[in-house]
Amino acid sequence: LPNLFDAVQKGLIRHCGICDGYEVIDHKIAVIGHGETGLGEALFLRTYTADITLFSLGEPLRLDSAQRQKMHAAGIKAVEEAVTQVEIDEGKIVGLTMNRHGTLAFDTLYSALGCAPRSxxxxxxxxxxxxxxxxxxxxxxxxxxxxxxxxxxxxxxxxxxxxxxxxxxxxxxxxxxxxx
Structure with a gap:
């Protein structure tokens, strides 16, 4: 994901809806992730805002029909296209750019890519x-x-x-x- 490292270094990407979800009440939120982890984060954040889009970064969402139904029932949108750029302006993430969808604007970006325990x-x-x-x-x-x-x-x-x-x-x- 281009510009992601820069955005992480600047503290522009959020990682914990439990910790700071209350700070994004009524924000337009992008969640990057897929599968149960991505959907779980998006559903958790749904408590704070109605405007959530789940981005799988060009990967399949890896959701079964019951999970897709939950996503649609919660009004969560999904984009499976690869993101070509993280748009940063005045120290804030303002959007994600894709080839087909163009740039979609957001107030906040959460990472829900999961954890890979080194066990x-x-x-x-x-x-x-x-x-x-x-x-x-x-x-x-x-x-x-x-x-x-x-x-x-x-x-x-x-x-x-x-x-x-x-x-x-x-x-x-x-x-x-x-x-x-």
Whole structure:
């Protein structure tokens, strides 16, 4: 996606509707993503605005008929064409340009491209994985002795605050196990 790196560096792309969705009430929002992740973010943001377009960046949306029905029922528009340019003006994202659709204007851009947990080492060590996330108990203890997890490799909401909670639970369990 051209200009995306520049937009990320300038803090122009939002990543967390949970954290800042209230700031975009009644904005015209573009969500980049596809599949369940992209649709989930768009549906979550629907609480704050009625004007949402989901961009799959030239990839198939990867939605089944029930998901497409949810999208249409929520009034979320979809564009499967590749984006050729992120338009930035006066320090704000103002639109996405495509060859066929031209430039579509937006107030806010959210990224919903998903998370790719880097769990191959954990898997190689024998830890059980579920959809690339390390399976852990309530103390963040994996299925491998003395191997704890926190953050994106742990199953749950991919949020910094959740990762901090995972880390606190793991640290407490590690501390307690060292006392035994």
């Amino acid at each position: 191959s080492l954990a898997g190689a060590l024998g830890a059980a994985l579920d959809n690339h996330c390390v399976v852990a108990d309530e103390h963040q203890r994996s299925t491998v002795a003395n191997f704890f997890v926190a953050g994106d490799v742990a199953k749950g909401v991919d949020q910094i605050s959740v990762a901090m909670g995972h880390a606190a639970a793991a640290a407490t369990a590690i501390h307690n196990s060292l006392r035994e």
